Amino acid sequence: MLTIDYAKYDALIFDMDGTLVDSMPAHLSAWEQALLKQQLPVHIDFVAQRGGMPTLKIAEQYQQHFKxxxxxxxxxxxxxxGFDALWQKVSRIDASCQLLAEFQQTKKLGLGTGAERVNMQRIISNLDLAQYFEAMVCAEDVQAHKPEPDTFLQVAKQLAAAPQRCLVFEDTPFGLQAAHNAGMDCVLVKDMKLDAFMAVNS
Known part of the structure; x- marks a missing residue:
């Protein structure tokens, strides 16, 4: 069981895909189908590691890396x-979602996702999570996406919380990097559990 000193933070900021909701299998299945339609090699781990980046940005890096x-x-x-056919199968990740109910009255809660607005809104609505968030920032709301800090800084600004008083929950290396670039400590979510606390200066 991971021990975290929540008293140090005024705000908790959550990524969505792979952190709050178990959507990565659906996303990766849609990616695989899309790559195969262009008869391209499928390197799904490369895509998975870039969770939080917009699709076109991942495609650009995929193209450069695999030539x-x-x-x-x-x-x-x-x-x-592909994702449109699968999104309704997305479910909550209980370890993260339980924190929303636990801290709804005592912390500012925000969502910072690289997902497109349509996906953010329909998933959050379908799983009855919108009630918890004072601020929600998605791909269309920022120019520079993860691992740049803009998504999380925008959430902190909307919550009127100092970055160093925000704790981010993420599931990918790029999300962790974005949190640290924003000057925020981060909890990594792995295998449906709160897996590791990563201080910004560690």
């Missing part, structure tokens, strides 16, 4: 279509 040619707009549309 393949990707029709980005087509991949984006195919990936969206």
């Amino acid at each position: 393949v040619s990707i029709d980005g707009e087509r991949l984006l549309q195919d990936k969206r279509a």
